[in-house]
Amino acid sequence: MTGLQIRPLTPEDDIDAQVDLGQRAFGPMSPAQRLNWIHTATLRIRQGTFLGAFVGGRPAGAAAFHDMRQWWHGRGMPSAGVASVKVAPEHRGNGIGRLLMTALLDLIAERGYPVSSLYPATMPLYRSLGWELAGSRYMAAVPARSLRTLTAPDVASGTGAARGAVEVRRAGPADAAEVNEIIARCHETAHDSGPLTWDLEPAAHWLARADMYGYLTGDGFAAYRWQGGNEELFVERVHAATPEAVRALWSVIASHSSIARTVRVRIAPADPLWWLTRERDVSGASRWMWMLRVVxxxxxxxxxxxxxxxxxxxxxxxxxxxxxxxxxxxxxxxxxxxxxxxxxxxxxxxxxxxxxxxxxxxxxxxxxxxxxxxxxxxxxxxxxxxxxxxxxxxxxxxxxxxxxxxxxxxxxxxx
Missing domain, CATH: 3.30.1050.10 (SCP2 sterol-binding domain)
Known part of the structure; x- marks a missing residue:
């Protein structure tokens, strides 16, 4: 396309123009979403991982990647999480998306990432460049009352810690490194494949959100927020390396059962929660597939x-x-x-x-x-x-x- 330029965005570029481009491509943002997006975009611009496409000097598209670690059979490796891929409506169909993604893939390779992942809004472009469906993000729902009493263990865990002896404390942005370390340890112990840990600045920003409530034990971490007033609790994650930590963290969540009616949770396919409720109350509500590329x-x-x-x-x-x-x-x-x-x-x-x-x-x-x-x-x-x-x-x-x-x-x- 005549007059097309693809280059890394810089702090001198108009961030409001990028917000406008995102809203034209994906729909409106709430004030909180806008602030979170600007914070993340500013970090990636500073790191040189946010590319912009310009036609006649005006933003026509953009694509970025996040610096992450992804776990495959319990081993973590650097992974580039592709996000914010968009083309202005008036420029769609002119090949800008492909040129952007080709340039981004080249940058990911130059930075030394072995693999890259993304959530596709549409798949033909990504497949043409080597990404393919690899795994899913699962969401389950359970009535809050079902968490009040979990099933008793059949056998002793052998860890030597009683459930009531597990200390649970609040987690905040200063705990980002510890949170990442605990999550990594849980994925390593479970030989997990697919899940991510973030670099420290986004992790700390996430823990600092006013609507996010995080809790730590020595062997586990959980985070949740309210949805629909106080009708529903949305659990973003529960990670635990011991059965005592599992029960301690779910006990914190279950303590809201007198108020919340439903708990929705992002969950692993073999998460222990499936085996902890007394009745068949945990139900799979949705599955959203993501793509992987071997770089x-x-x-x-x-x-x-x-x-x-x-x-x-x-x-x-x-x-x-x-x-x-x-x-x-x-x-x-x-x-x-x-x-x-x-x-x-x-x-x-x-x-x-x-x-x-x-x-x-x-x-x-x-x-x-x-x-x-x-x-x-x-x-x-x-x-x-x-x-x-x-x-x-x-x-x-x-x-x-x-x-x-x-x-x-x-x-x-x-x-």
Missing amino acids: DAPAAIAARGFPAGVCLTVPLVITDHARPANSGRWDLTVSEGTGTLMPNDPGFLSSPAPSAAGAAPAAPLALGARGLAALYAGTPVATLRLAGLAAGGAPAADAALDAAFAATPYMVDDF
């Missing part, structure tokens, strides 16, 4: 956790048009909970992978960028084939890959 394939495999009992070496052929450094023939090896992706013969198209003496060469599994992202997130190889995201390979390798990447990815954050 640096060798770095992403090296940073990911894998099940300790899985051992494999599988040849892969990866084709990634947007990130050519990922393309080629690779040997994927997983052993003792870690993985490596090593380049094979650069003439991979005519050179099959070596195999054991006397056996036929192993057939490589062919993946594009989308298939690689979906495999990384635990999608079974058979599903990838049926969806047109994988081809080739061998049945024995399929079973090994499914065991290595097995996961039910989820998030409790939006961004």
Whole structure:
């Protein structure tokens, strides 16, 4: 497009013009939403992770990413959370969105992020650049009265701490580092895949919100806010590494049952709450899927956790048009909970992978960028084939890959 410029936004750019662009693209913001957005946008502008598109000097689009850590089988790695992707209505259909996202992906790669995630408003653009559906954010609802009495444990936990001995204290912005550390410890202990922790400044800002109520134990953290006056309690998260912390934090939430009728909670698919209510009162209300991109394939495999009992070496052929450094023939090896992706013969198209003496060469599994992202997130190889995201390979390798990447990815954050 003539006169199009894409560049990082600077503190000298008009932030009100960016707010206007966001409202034209996504709808109006409340005063509180506007203040929160400006705070986050100002931080990302300062970090150089907010790109703007300009036509004739006027804002025509924007895209940004957040500095996060994402957990895969209990290991945290840097992750770029893409957000605020928008194009002014009068400029839609001219390719600005694709140019913006291509530039943003290049910036994410330059900054050294192994993976990137996003919540799509529409998927064709993101799929064309290598993002693919990977996991979900789940919302459940439970009548507040059902939390008054949780089911008793069948066995002793062995932690040596009685439920009443767990100290619960309020959490505020000064506790951001401790909150992040506890959340990380919980994800590591649970071998979680998909959830995030934020960098400290946004975490502190979130804890400072007037409508957010956070509570800490030595092994857990919970945060909630009121909705609809005092009719409903919205629980943004409950993280706990011990059964005593789980019960202590839910007891704080349950103490509102004389006022609130319903508790809505962002929840993990295997959250202990499903097993704690006395009746079948916890119901899944919604599921919102998010997308993943493997930005640096060798770095992403090296940073990911894998099940300790899985051992494999599988040849892969990866084709990634947007990130050519990922393309080629690779040997994927997983052993003792870690993985490596090593380049094979650069003439991979005519050179099959070596195999054991006397056996036929192993057939490589062919993946594009989308298939690689979906495999990384635990999608079974058979599903990838049926969806047109994988081809080739061998049945024995399929079973090994499914065991290595097995996961039910989820998030409790939006961004």
